[in-house]
Amino acid sequence: MAATTLSSELFSALHEGLVIPAHPLALDQNRQLDERHQRALTRYYAASGAGGIAIGVHSTQFEIRDEPYNLYEPVLRMAAEEIAKANITRPFLKVAGVCGLTEQAIQETRLAASLGYDAALLSMGGLVDWSEQDVLERTKQIAAIMPVIGFYLQPSVGGRIFSFDFWRQFADIPNVVAIKMAPFNRYQTIDVVRAVCNSSRRDEIALYTGNDDNIINDLLTTYRFEVGGETVEKAVVGGLLGHWAVWTNKAVELLEEIKLARANGEIATEWLTRNVEVTDANAAFFDPAHHFAGCIPGIHEVLRRQGLLQGIWCLNPHETLSPGQREEIDRVYQAYPHLNDDAFVSEHLATWLGDK
Template sequence: MLDANVKRFLQEGTVIPAHPLALTKERQLDEERQRALTKYYIESGAGGIAVGVHTTQFEIRDNNINLYKKVLRLAAEEVEYAGLKRPFIKVAGICGATDQALSEAITAKDLGYDLGLLSMGGLQEFSEEEHLDRIKAVASVIPVFGFYLQPSVGGRVFSYNFWREFADIPGVYAIKMAPFNRYQTLDVVRAVCHSNRCDEIALYTGNDDNIVADLLTEYVFSVEGTIVKKRIVGGILGHWAVWTSKAVELFDEIKAARYKTSIPSRLLQVGVEVTDSNTALFDPAHQFKGCISGINEVLRRQGLLQENVCLNPKETLSPGQAAEIDRIYREYPHLIDDEFIKENLNKWLSECRSPMSNHHELQ
């Protein structure tokens, strides 16, 4: 069961950045900067973090790297050490076939994570029924945050009927919609609205190409003669791994605008600017090959990462991507939070402590 306070906060909606991986030039874990990243997200005002997800690099699960448990533990330690008086949702990325997913779910639960963001990517041989069985198995271990991943990065298209059955699974408390497709996003929202568990499930955007519009839109359906309204209340986004304090400011403005009789046109324009920024970060011009490196490049420029390297040496910036990031810096300085980081970076780095000496190590 999901903790009542976490559930309430999840349904209110919040900013949940997808946590990157800090590496040295030798592609070893940079623990000091890994911890500093978590501090950054906490002090930016984010309402949670998602660790062990695509932005954290799936290779952390490889037997010769074996960083999955460690990066989850480091983030959980920093959240505990922060001693927050406000809710903060810890989401663990879970992937792989059923046995692997169950193992990761147990690890995440043991480390105190609230929900498992269950990827269905890389399982093309699974039928929709087999996917549903896998989801039910994981939900018996840890509350599930569903995840609709776009096909271009390993996901697949699911039917409306799949999402109807998905929404009815006890233990599913949220769904991240990241198909980068309006039709497929609508399938999920409509399916949840037709479920008896509609009020139990929080909808979150993962559509980095449509963040602001997703968060501003109210969906209205007639369900057996009754009008049902549903909003996408928050986001789990790789885009929010950078410029996070500004993302929190914008999110708060969006939440306030929901209660107005008309949406300020300025927010719609900012939505276009955010999408344009994502063009530089996520590299759609090259089928998203530079999406992790794009995020890491911004964090490197800000000093949060020492190097822009990935565990997979082939993961690098695409041709022209650095120039696109330069353009975003020039055109949208109001979306950038470099000054916030500059003011706090030395503190975040100097406060980093090893788990053996200064942190209570979570078992």
């Protein structure tokens, strides 16, 4: 079976820059799938102006693949159904999280393709004993099925450090369409961008931030390198972020404002302050104070307050808010009221929940 590829419309949209939230998992108090709120979340992202969703990813909880849950197919299917029902007129990228050893990753990719997904966000977590060449070979096999978004994940939450040469070879793989950079590290982020700039495929790969600690600065930065005697520039055009799973409508407004600032070539120093505001809010949600232990419950807590989730339950009963995290979320809500989209959610929540 020939690999699927992005349509020209989706390719252009991906390179112009999209808000792609990482879709959470809605559970009830018995830690069973809450289909009503699961579908409401997808409707929220569709209505918010987002340019896509990523589901089956870290924010959806990796345990969805485990017995006795077996929720990987249901959550991907529900999201695809809701996107189809939404009749979205703008380009909208459906991204499926893919992980595991090669056989598992291939099975997940084939399932995602059968459900109409456009690209696979390929996790490289859990492959600590693999050589870089082994990881590259696995990537080639997935890219032979559907477009791949690479994922540089920080070591503190299960990722590993890869060399510049790895990313240089990664960029050369046909059907790699984007890379999500989330090492939370400037040096490693630069490695990825420089590697892509050194590839003949550099114009075929869009760069997306997953650096939740530096979102705005990433999106405002043009990288410039000398490659073969010529100057090559590359920008981080959008974000595929767990952080953008909340306050999504405001994230869409933010990215559009950033695009305008980039086009005008005038970056006001006020953007540096706004970057700190977003990072401070992210710290409350993602819980770096406790090594990110509360990152998923933190996202859930914001969505719970808005009525998009019933509670903060995770499949792992030990995964909950860290001490003081709820108070930190209170603080950033009070400090940065202009960042939340509570009014937008309140206006449409009844419709998303099927009450209207």
